Amino acid sequence: MAPSSSEPDTALKGGLNHGNGSTTTAQNDTATLEKTDTILTFGKFKLRGKTDDLPQDWWFASTAIPLLAATIGPLANVLSIAALVSKWRVRLPDNGQLPGGLDALGTNIPDPEWEIILNAISLGCGFFGNFCLLLNFTQRIRYIIALPATIISWYFATGILIAITVAMNQYVPPVRPGETYSQGFWHAIIAAVLYLIGSMILMINMLGYFLGHYPQHFELDDDQRTLILQTMMFFFWLAGGAAVFSKVCGFSYADALYFCDVTVLTVGFGDVVATNDAGRGLVFPYSVIGIIFLGLMINSIRKFASGMSKDNVIKKHTLNERARTFSRTVTSEKELRERLGLPPKRESADFRRQPRIPSNLETVRRTSLDQYGHFAVQGKNITFREHKSKAPAQGGGRGGAGRNHRPKPPLSRDAKMQQRAAGKEPHIRRANRREKLIMLKEEKDRFDAMREIQAHTNRFKQYYALGWSVFAFGILWCLGALGFMYAERRIQNLSYFDALYFCYVSLLTIGYGDFSPRSNAGKPLFVVWSLVAVPTMTILVSDMGNTVVSAINRGTFTLADWTVMPKEGVWHDFVLKHPRLKGWLERRTKKIEEKKRIEEGFAVQNPDEEEAETGNAEEDVVKVPTLDRLAEEPPKVTEHDLARKLAIAIKRTANDLRAETPKKYSYEEWVEFTRLIRFSSSKRPEEVDEEEEEEGLIEWDWIGEDSPMLADVSESEWILDRLCESLNRYTRKQARDTKRHKLEHDKNFTIHSPEHLQLTSESSRKRQALHHDHHVEAYPAHPGPRNPGSYSHPHGLKTPVLSRGLSGDEVFRVRHERDRERDDDEIEIEDAGEGSSGGSGGSGGSGMTAVISREERGT
Numbered sequence: 001m002a003p004s005s006s007e008p009d010t011a012l013k014g015g016l017n018h019g020n021g022s023t024t025t026a027q028n029d030t031a032t033l034e035k036t037d038t039i040l041t042f043g044k045f046k047l048r049g050k051t052d053d054l055p056q057d058w059w060f061a062s063t064a065i066p067l068l069a070a071t072i073g074p075l076a077n078v079l080s081i082a083a084l085v086s087k088w089r090v091r092l093p094d095n096g097q098l099p100g101g102l103d104a105l106g107t108n109i110p111d112p113e114w115e116i117i118l119n120a121i122s123l124g125c126g127f128f129g130n131f132c133l134l135l136n137f138t139q140r141i142r143y144i145i146a147l148p149a150t151i152i153s154w155y156f157a158t159g160i161l162i163a164i165t166v167a168m169n170q171y172v173p174p175v176r177p178g179e180t181y182s183q184g185f186w187h188a189i190i191a192a193v194l195y196l197i198g199s200m201i202l203m204i205n206m207l208g209y210f211l212g213h214y215p216q217h218f219e220l221d222d223d224q225r226t227l228i229l230q231t232m233m234f235f236f237w238l239a240g241g242a243a244v245f246s247k248v249c250g251f252s253y254a255d256a257l258y259f260c261d262v263t264v265l266t267v268g269f270g271d272v273v274a275t276n277d278a279g280r281g282l283v284f285p286y287s288v289i290g291i292i293f294l295g296l297m298i299n300s301i302r303k304f305a306s307g308m309s310k311d312n313v314i315k316k317h318t319l320n321e322r323a324r325t326f327s328r329t330v331t332s333e334k335e336l337r338e339r340l341g342l343p344p345k346r347e348s349a350d351f352r353r354q355p356r357i358p359s360n361l362e363t364v365r366r367t368s369l370d371q372y373g374h375f376a377v378q379g380k381n382i383t384f385r386e387h388k389s390k391a392p393a394q395g396g397g398r399g400g401a402g403r404n405h406r407p408k409p410p411l412s413r414d415a416k417m418q419q420r421a422a423g424k425e426p427h428i429r430r431a432n433r434r435e436k437l438i439m440l441k442e443e444k445d446r447f448d449a450m451r452e453i454q455a456h457t458n459r460f461k462q463y464y465a466l467g468w469s470v471f472a473f474g475i476l477w478c479l480g481a482l483g484f485m486y487a488e489r490r491i492q493n494l495s496y497f498d499a500l501y502f503c504y505v506s507l508l509t510i511g512y513g514d515f516s517p518r519s520n521a522g523k524p525l526f527v528v529w530s531l532v533a534v535p536t537m538t539i540l541v542s543d544m545g546n547t548v549v550s551a552i553n554r555g556t557f558t559l560a561d562w563t564v565m566p567k568e569g570v571w572h573d574f575v576l577k578h579p580r581l582k583g584w585l586e587r588r589t590k591k592i593e594e595k596k597r598i599e600e601g602f603a604v605q606n607p608d609e610e611e612a613e614t615g616n617a618e619e620d621v622v623k624v625p626t627l628d629r630l631a632e633e634p635p636k637v638t639e640h641d642l643a644r645k646l647a648i649a650i651k652r653t654a655n656d657l658r659a660e661t662p663k664k665y666s667y668e669e670w671v672e673f674t675r676l677i678r679f680s681s682s683k684r685p686e687e688v689d690e691e692e693e694e695e696g697l698i699e700w701d702w703i704g705e706d707s708p709m710l711a712d713v714s715e716s717e718w719i720l721d722r723l724c725e726s727l728n729r730y731t732r733k734q735a736r737d738t739k740r741h742k743l744e745h746d747k748n749f750t751i752h753s754p755e756h757l758q759l760t761s762e763s764s765r766k767r768q769a770l771h772h773d774h775h776v777e778a779y780p781a782h783p784g785p786r787n788p789g790s791y792s793h794p795h796g797l798k799t800p801v802l803s804r805g806l807s808g809d810e811v812f813r814v815r816h817e818r819d820r821e822r823d824d825d826e827i828e829i830e831d832a833g834e835g836s837s838g839g840s841g842g843s844g845g846s847g848m849t850a851v852i853s854r855e856e857r858g859t
Contacts, residue, residue: 046212086184129153
């Protein structure tokens with residue numbers, strides 16, 4: 001028997017529902033087969049498809065490594081070109097003796113033919129591997145084909161270059177000290193290293209795919225695509241400019257590449273300069289366009305690094321901060337006892353009959369908790385140090401600190417945080433008793449806690465980027481100085497301090513010219529090192545602008561407010577920021593006032609004056625309602641007033657979106673926004689869940705994973721989306737109410753059959769009066785509320801509505817249900833006949849009236 005339309009089809013995995021016919025079933029079957037066929041398992045290897053919804057990790061291997069390889073590949077191609085077009089050996093003058101035997105003055109020695117052929121093959125392999133990687137990014141070739149092709153091609157390229165260098169050193173080495181290797185040789189060495197690094201990191205990427213950590217398709221955003229394109233354009237500009245300047249100025253290709261590098265990086269040592277007017281004229285457009293390309297590439301690198309850290313480091317830090325806040329959060333004395341592992345509070349019968357919630361945390365601390373340890377309360381932070389009991393009670397009673405009392409995990413809407421809190425070991429829980437707990441009793445407390453998490457995350461983001469920039473700068477500075485010290489040992493005999501000085505002035509693009517690369521090994525090393533170090537230095541300066549420079553600016557403004565340009569109220573703000581100083585000043589002021597009152601004598605209060613306070617501390621305290629209470633209590637205004645406020649709020653948030661800096665709203669503003677978001681939603685929880693699935697978020701927790709402050713968009717954009725969804729819910733609700741009222745109104749009308757009609761003269765007169773007032777019904781003389789069943793006659797007459805009969809040719813006058821109650825014995829129905837004249841309700845000629853008893857009417 002074939003399954004029905006509501007029975008699940010068990011032939012496929014996952015179960016498909018046949019609810020929309022065979023076409024929908026076939027589409028669902030195909031989609032299910034595609035999902036089940038996305039993973040092919042071979043032992044420990046899991047080959048995933050192009051795209052799927054499975055979780056992904058190894059974020060550095062999946063995204064950063066391919067982009068790093070896309071940057072290394074073009075640079076290695078440029079160096080391979082320099083190695084191919086340059087001779088690998090030079091003969092030095094004066095048999096290599098200084099000062100005349102400089103590397104720059106050497107003459108080329110012809111290379112063997114096999115070296116040129118193998119070098120060309122290596123360059124072709126490098127280009128082919130880079131081309132396959134580009135096709136992989138553009139999805140022209142499958143990942144499983146393109147990436148192995150890139151890895152194998154680059155391994156061939158580096159293997160051939162290493163084989164050439166070994167063979168050259170074995171069979172035709174330069175005769176020292178009169179001969180040495182040229183810049184082309186060192187370009188080949190560095191290119192081989194870059195090809196090898198690119199192949200190895202791509203193998204890590206491929207290993208992650210084989211282990212099933214991510215799908216084979218590279219999900220590149222616009223910034224990443226721009227980075228790849230700008231990197232290729234920059235290196236093309238660098239290699240093409242070297243070819244042009246070598247032709248115009250008579251440089252070797254290696255010297256021309258070095259000249260273009262120091263020109264674009266604005267270092268300008270002055271050791272290699274344009275020798276003619278044509279070369280100097282070409283410097284104008286070449287340097288400007290090259291600097292623009294360099295700036296765009298640096299900006300793309302910074303955006304990419306910032307995006308990677310935001311998605312994988314900053315969000316993780318925020319999650320850890322929220323988990324730490326949840327692990328420290330308590331909302332009542334009962335939860336405080338559970339968190340500290342203390343036994344529950346024993347209350348007397350009188351206290352149970354009249355429960356009283358402590359007004360503040362000091363009251364909680366003074367009641368019965370001091371017997372278990374020492375409590376230190378500072379604001380919302382609670383620190384507890386347990387007393388060392390000689391014989392603690394095993395049952396967690398009053399005699400001990402309740403070590404065997406297992407605390408419950410903190411309540412949270414975030415399942416991950418609940419699992420973390422529940423998975424803590426006993427020794428970790430005992431250690432956490434000594435850390436500061438946070439008392440979050442009100443909704444505003446949770447809002448402020450999330451604001452603190454945001455501020456801490458923002459500081460972490462700034463200093464995290466600054467720390468990595470400083471680390472990268474230090475590594476490149478120190479390692480670069482070590483490399484130049486060895487490369488320039490024969491010609492300049494640089495010490496390590498001299499090499500550090502040279503690298504520093506090069507990184508800052510100062511370029512005094514007292515030290516510059518002069519050896520055949522130093523110039524290729526400087527080309528590669530500078531292309532990595534100078535952008536790193538630029539990113540470091542940018543990160544310092546958000547932290548160090550901002551702190552210096554704030555310090556400068558503060559100094560100006562206190563000295564040169566004093567600011568009004570600066571002492572008042574300073575005192576408010578330091579509670580101890582404020583308390584000392586208040587106590588001192590109070591003592592001075594007391595002494596002054598004693599000297600002046602005490603005054604008797606006028607009994608006619610009203611007291612400023614009621615004398616009841618509880619009544620004098622202004623209780624601020626929570627956000628949930630304000631948002632859920634019945635509004636004092638109508639829904640139409642809230643709808644108008646909703647439109648105004650939408651306009652306001654839309655204007656806030658145009659602000660230069662993202663707007664952060666206060667708690668009071670969030671209270672009003674929350675009321676406008678929730679007033680249009682249903683009150684029943686199940687309907688709220690359905691609305692959240694269809695429209696958007698309605699209920700949230702400030703420090704939960706659904707917090708508005710954790711969204712990827714600004715607060716204004718998030719609020720604008722929720723307000724628009726609230727407006728949509730309100731309009732749909734109004735449409736449903738209108739439809740329901742219309743249906744209820746239609747039930748109050750009854751149309752009877754014309755077979756029971758009976759002619760009367762009274763019906764004819766009423767029909768004529770109705771025909772006379774037809775235009776009044778269609779176009780009333782004055783606006784006002786109208787009854788759906790009738791309209792108000794100017795003279796006070798109430799005229800029934802006309803309704804067409806079953807045949808379509810007869811027009812009946814139907815009375816409202818309330819009219820039938822007044823006239824239970826008969827109902828008058830008129831027949832317009834076929835000779836009715838003009839209008840929709842007007843009729844001429846005689847009419848008929850039927851008198852129907854209750855038994856004949858039925859329902």
